[in-house]
Amino acid sequence: MAVCQWYGSCTLEIFVIAPAISMRAGACALDARKRGLHRMASCQVDVMKAVLIVLETAFATLAALLLAGVIGVAGFVYAGVYDVAATKHHNGLTHYLLHYAMQRSVKARSDTVHVPTLDGRARLDSGIALYRQHCSQCHGAPGVAPEPFALGLRPAPVNLLEPGRDWPARDIYWVIRHGIKMTAMPGAIPAER
Amino acid sequence: MAFVKQLPMISPQEYQNWKPAPPESAEQQVVLAASPARSPIGNADAGLRAIYQYMCVTCHTIPGTVNGTPNVGPSLDGIASRRYIGGVLLNTPDNMVRWLSNPQAVDPMSGMPNLGLREQDARDIAAYLYTLKDSK
Numbered sequence: 494m495a496v497c498q499w500y501g502s503c504t505l506e507i508f509v510i511a512p513a514i515s516m517r518a519g520a521c522a523l524d525a526r527k528r529g530l531h532r533m534a535s536c537q538v539d540v541m542k543a544v545l546i547v548l549e550t551a552f553a554t555l556a557a558l559l560l561a562g563v564i565g566v567a568g569f570v571y572a573g574v575y576d577v578a579a580t581k582h583h584n585g586l587t588h589y590l591l592h593y594a595m596q597r598s599v600k601a602r603s604d605t606v607h608v609p610t611l612d613g614r615a616r617l618d619s620g621i622a623l624y625r626q627h628c629s630q631c632h633g634a635p636g637v638a639p640e641p642f643a644l645g646l647r648p649a650p651v652n653l654l655e656p657g658r659d660w661p662a663r664d665i666y667w668v669i670r671h672g673i674k675m676t677a678m679p680g681a682i683p684a685e686r
Numbered sequence: 687m688a689f690v691k692q693l694p695m696i697s698p699q700e701y702q703n704w705k706p707a708p709p710e711s712a713e714q715q716v717v718l719a720a721s722p723a724r725s726p727i728g729n730a731d732a733g734l735r736a737i738y739q740y741m742c743v744t745c746h747t748i749p750g751t752v753n754g755t756p757n758v759g760p761s762l763d764g765i766a767s768r769r770y771i772g773g774v775l776l777n778t779p780d781n782m783v784r785w786l787s788n789p790q791a792v793d794p795m796s797g798m799p800n801l802g803l804r805e806q807d808a809r810d811i812a813a814y815l816y817t818l819k820d821s822k
Contacts, residue, residue, distance in 0.1 A: 582738050582751075582752055582753070583752060584752065585752045588752050588753065588754070589754070592754060633799060635797045636790060636794075636796065636797055636798070636799050637799050638799035638800055638801045638802065639741070641802065643741075644739060644740060644741055644801075649738075649741045649743065649744050649753070650741075650744070651744050651756070652744045652745045652756065652758045654745075654758045655756055655757060655758055
């Protein structure tokens, strides 16, 4: 049996021919039961035909959708539909999706981070020095604005009060250590090379 | 942009030793006329753009903007109907512009920093904020 060649013929096959063959197979089976089992084999050929048509159609549909998807994505990229301007913010859905994907990505990788005790004045003293040196320029600090250049970054660098309150320490460590691609958040490089 | 286009032709030595040409004449400098008296609040549409520009949305949840629901400063939903600004200033248009322009000068205890707003931006942001009436 030929694989259906184009989408219209597939539709015809799955909605018209396959049900017709199924009905014929059903009638054949009923008939066979009345007359005894020796004619069942010929009915099974009909059933196989119907199943094959459905499988072919499903395959052809998936292939057509995949092709349309590839062409769609290529067209979206090549026509420059996506606006990369940092003077415009993301729309709500894009913002939500990207932010959520970022959080899931961090969570999926931060399991192995060993969190030491975070108490102790010495650790905080060294932390605030490093924060002033490397972080407040973009993220600001209590009562301190980010540097003017940081106001132009998109996505906008978040105020760290909220992750400080809500994020587990290992997730925060992971982001400081590895950074976030396609944002201005850099990964930390070792200070002494 | 002009300089970036020239960049491939400039050697490291030329870059190091680049001296600006002397100015041709001082007449090109534009003298700004004294600004006329303005109403205390400006344009709400410009204000919405300025709200992104000064990253207000990284701390405040502001209706009509996209940035999740940060909970660092208070939500500004219904700010137009509130009695006080920052808990310290009576909510009048003049005070709003004053607060936005430099909150630290009004209340050094506030966590809200001085973001260096231009006066017109402060007026425009105030105009947008006064569209956020109490929804209840």
